[in-house]
Amino acid sequence: MSSLSMTTMAQDVTPEINSLNQKLAALPPDTNRVIALDALANSYFNRSASLSRQYALEAAILARRLGYQRGEAQAYYRIGTIFRTEGNFPLATQYILKSLKIRETLKYKSDLGQSYLALGHIAWDGEGNNKKAMIYLEKGLALIRAAGDSSALPIAYNHIGLMHKDAGNLKKAISYIRQVANLVEHQPVEKHNLPGAYYNNLSKIALQQKQYQTAFYWVGRAIDINRRFGNLLSLTFSLENAARTHAAVGHRAIADSLFTQSLRLARQLKSDGRVRSIYQSMSETYEWTGDLRQALIFHKKYMIKSDSVLNERTSNWPTCKPSTKPRKKKLTFSNSIYKTPPIGA
Numbered sequence: 001m002s003s004l005s006m007t008t009m010a011q012d013v014t015p016e017i018n019s020l021n022q023k024l025a026a027l028p029p030d031t032n033r034v035i036a037l038d039a040l041a042n043s044y045f046n047r048s049a050s051l052s053r054q055y056a057l058e059a060a061i062l063a064r065r066l067g068y069q070r071g072e073a074q075a076y077y078r079i080g081t082i083f084r085t086e087g088n089f090p091l092a093t094q095y096i097l098k099s100l101k102i103r104e105t106l107k108y109k110s111d112l113g114q115s116y117l118a119l120g121h122i123a124w125d126g127e128g129n130n131k132k133a134m135i136y137l138e139k140g141l142a143l144i145r146a147a148g149d150s151s152a153l154p155i156a157y158n159h160i161g162l163m164h165k166d167a168g169n170l171k172k173a174i175s176y177i178r179q180v181a182n183l184v185e186h187q188p189v190e191k192h193n194l195p196g197a198y199y200n201n202l203s204k205i206a207l208q209q210k211q212y213q214t215a216f217y218w219v220g221r222a223i224d225i226n227r228r229f230g231n232l233l234s235l236t237f238s239l240e241n242a243a244r245t246h247a248a249v250g251h252r253a254i255a256d257s258l259f260t261q262s263l264r265l266a267r268q269l270k271s272d273g274r275v276r277s278i279y280q281s282m283s284e285t286y287e288w289t290g291d292l293r294q295a296l297i298f299h300k301k302y303m304i305k306s307d308s309v310l311n312e313r314t315s316n317w318p319t320c321k322p323s324t325k326p327r328k329k330k331l332t333f334s335n336s337i338y339k340t341p342p343i344g345a
Contacts, residue, residue: 014230017043034063034071041078045085046231049271053082073102073111081118085233087273089126096122113143114152121159130163137163154180158198165205177201196226196234200241207245215245236266236274240281247285255285276305 020040027033037059044052060075062068080095100115120136123129141156161176180198203218219242226235243258259282266274279302287295 014043029062029066031063031066031068031071034059034066034068034075037062038071038074038078041075045078045082046226046233049082049086049233049269053079056082069102070106070108070111073099073106076102077111077115077118084118084122084126085273086271087126087276089122092126093119093122109143109147110149110152113140113147113149114155116140116143117152117156117159124159124163124166130167133163134160150183154183154198157183158201162201165201165208170205170209173205174202177205196222196229196231196238199225200234200238203241203245207241207248210248212245212249215248216242219245232265232269233271233274236262236269236271236278239265240278244281244285247289252289259285272305276302279305 017040020036020043024033024036024040027036037055041052041055041059044055056075056078060072060079063071063075076095076099080092080099083089083095084092096115096118100112100119103111103115116136117140120133120140123136124133127133137156137160141153141160144152144156157176157180161173161180164170164176165173177198181202184195184198199218199222203215203222206212206215206218219238222238223235223242225231226238239258239262243255243262246252246258247255259278263275263278266278279298283295283298283302286292286298
């Protein structure tokens with residue numbers, strides 16, 4: 001049985017995770033066990049970063065001991081993407097490059113493409129270097145297309161679409177992210193890890209265009225999917241974006257409540273990077289709604305958390321010891337405003 005099994009039993013798990021744990025318990029220390037560990041790491045990606053990282057680390061150690069290079073590279077890639085999601089870009093880069101070094105010797109085009117996409121996301125989100133990011137993203141997209149790997153196309157289109165959004169090219173952004181939405185619409189939702197994130201990004205673009213009805217529609221779909229399938233990390237983004245949208249149309253009390261829910265969930269997930277970015281979002285939101293006092297309060301919280309995260313990044317990565325106590329508190333809020341059909345969606 002996996003060393004994480006007792007911790008896992010204490011978590012609110014899905015039937016898929018239960019099935020993978022049962023399979024893992026019966027597997028010897030071979031390549032199939034490495035694959036199962038990676039599948040569990042992927043299943044926990046949006047539910048518990050610490051558990052996801054520990055399963056991936058266990059997969060890396062076993063794969064290295066077996067000489068299973070493809071599994072080892074996949075495990076490093078998984079650890080890198082977890083650090084990237086948490087906002088720890090130096091460690092994310094370190095593990096993605098470690099994965100890429102192995103993958104370049106194996107020459108699996110789809111695997112290489114995913115590594116370059118991850119580097120592109122880091123260059124864009126972590127470094128603010130759009131030129132470097134686009135080079136990586138285009139290289140990754142070309143490799144994925146050459147491999148015929150349609151499952152990785154949503155990730156590529158999403159990253160490129162977000163870059164165009166930040167550059168103010170909203171038509172191009174919508175074009176790419178709508179392709180993402182169309183691709184995931186034709187897949188069972190539970191088979192794809194990020195549909196809520198894609199819908200949330202469409203909502204962000206609509207908000208930027210001041211198309212509030214459309215923004216509510218897409219963020220409502222994001223919240224529904226993330227809650228239904230337990231994508232808790234993605235849910236923090238959806239709640240945050242819903243708060244910004246409500247603030248934009250003058251629903252201050254609802255916005256405050258949604259920001260609070262997003263923060264509470266981010267803290268439960270022990271994601272300091274998300275807490276920091278939510279503080280920043282709250283500061284910006286209160287500033288453009290005219291509440292400068294609240295904007296200053298949350299800007300100070302953001303700066304304090306930024307210093308804390310920076311200090312953590314400069315230290316060694318500690319051993320993760322997630323709590324074994326189950327979380328009983330559930331989030332509740334009205335979804336009624338999200339039922340309005342989209343304008344031009």
